[in-house]
Amino acid sequence: MRQADKSISKRWLVSVCMLLAAEVFLRFPAVAADAAKGEDLNAEIVYRCYNQMGEFGAEGVRVCVDGELSAMKALSSYPPEVEDIVQRCTRRLQSIGWEMVKACVDKDIAAEREARKN
Numbered sequence: 001m002r003q004a005d006k007s008i009s010k011r012w013l014v015s016v017c018m019l020l021a022a023e024v025f026l027r028f029p030a031v032a033a034d035a036a037k038g039e040d041l042n043a044e045i046v047y048r049c050y051n052q053m054g055e056f057g058a059e060g061v062r063v064c065v066d067g068e069l070s071a072m073k074a075l076s077s078y079p080p081e082v083e084d085i086v087q088r089c090t091r092r093l094q095s096i097g098w099e100m101v102k103a104c105v106d107k108d109i110a111a112e113r114e115a116r117k118n
Contacts (some may be wrong), residue, residue: 013058045069048097071098075105082109 049064073100078086082105087105 013054015046041072045072045098070099075102085109085112092095 034112045065045068046061049068051059053064075086075090085108086101086105089101089108093104095099
């Protein structure tokens with residue numbers, strides 16, 4: 001493939017990813033932060049998903065963005081009793097993704113419940 005074709009296809013992929021992300025963000029607003037920070041979080045999710053999943057095309061990026069937004073939304077619905085766990089996992093793992101934060105929270109909640117049983 002010629003260099004011009006590569007740059008056109010890369011620009012096309014970025015455009016498609018941004019359009020898909022815009023569609024998703026309009027359906028699921030960021031509930032974990034205020035509006036300004038929400039935009040930053042949304043942009044962070046898009047860039048992370050593009051970097052991680054861009055080689056799989058627009059569909060791969062869309063699946064990643066949907067998963068990240070779903071995890072972020074789920075984290076906002078945890079009960080107040082586990083807020084310290086949510087904050088700790090968020091501080092440690094937010095840079096690698098909301099799905100990882102949610103996995104950390106779920107694992108720590110389960111471990112805490114198990115410890116209470118014993």
